[in-house]
Amino acid sequence: MKRILVVGACGYLGAQISKYLAENGCRVTAFCRSCPQDKSWKSLMDEIITGDIRDESTIKRLTQENFYAVIYLISLDHHQSEQQSASVVSSINVLPLWNLMEAFSTRNVEMFIYFSTIQVYG
Numbered sequence: 484m485k486r487i488l489v490v491g492a493c494g495y496l497g498a499q500i501s502k503y504l505a506e507n508g509c510r511v512t513a514f515c516r517s518c519p520q521d522k523s524w525k526s527l528m529d530e531i532i533t534g535d536i537r538d539e540s541t542i543k544r545l546t547q548e549n550f551y552a553v554i555y556l557i558s559l560d561h562h563q564s565e566q567q568s569a570s571v572v573s574s575i576n577v578l579p580l581w582n583l584m585e586a587f588s589t590r591n592v593e594m595f596i597y598f599s600t601i602q603v604y605g
Contacts, residue, residue, distance in 0.1 A: 486529070488545060490514045490536065490583065491556030496598060500554060502527055514545060536579040546586040552594040553587060555580055 487504055491497040492513030498521075505511045505527035512530040519525060534541040536557055558576040559567065584595060 484508060484510050485551040486510045486512065486549065488512045488514065488548070488550045488553045489556070490545070490553065492528075492531075493517070493519045494556055497554075497556040498524060500556070505529075512548065512550070536583075537574055539582075542579070542582050542586050545583065546590060549590065550587075550592055552596065553583070553592055554596045554598070555583065556598045558599060 485508075487509050489497050489501045489504070489511055492501045492511075493515035497513075498519070501511050501513050502524060510529040511527070512532060513519075513528045514532045514534070514536070516533065516535065518531060518533050525531060532544065534544070536542075557579065559572060564572045564576065580597065587595060
């Protein structure tokens with residue numbers, strides 16, 4: 484059974500992808516900013532980890548596990564990005580992704596899938 488980490492698992496796309504994978508035989512570890520309320524969704528997850536993706540200790544915690552694949556879905560949408568400074572936007576949309584990819588580069592992750600949701604709502 485493949486273990487998959489879904490980063491941003493509580494957003495719309497992340498929740499749908501996590502649910503689909505779990506219902507189709509994968510062990511899904513869901514990473515969310517805060518614990519979701521949907522009990523039926525939560526019951527499908529192998530593990531739920533909460534935290535701030537910008538925090539170095541969060542990256543360290545996520546990379547302690549062995550995963551077949553990592554699916555990354557965190558980013559501000561384009562409206563939120565336009566309202567923030569470039570440094571704030573990059574601290575959410577770019578640096579955590581880079582740090583997580585770098586941390587997993589020494590692990591045996593078969594796939595690292597990045598969904599850019601910045602234009603989904605705009």
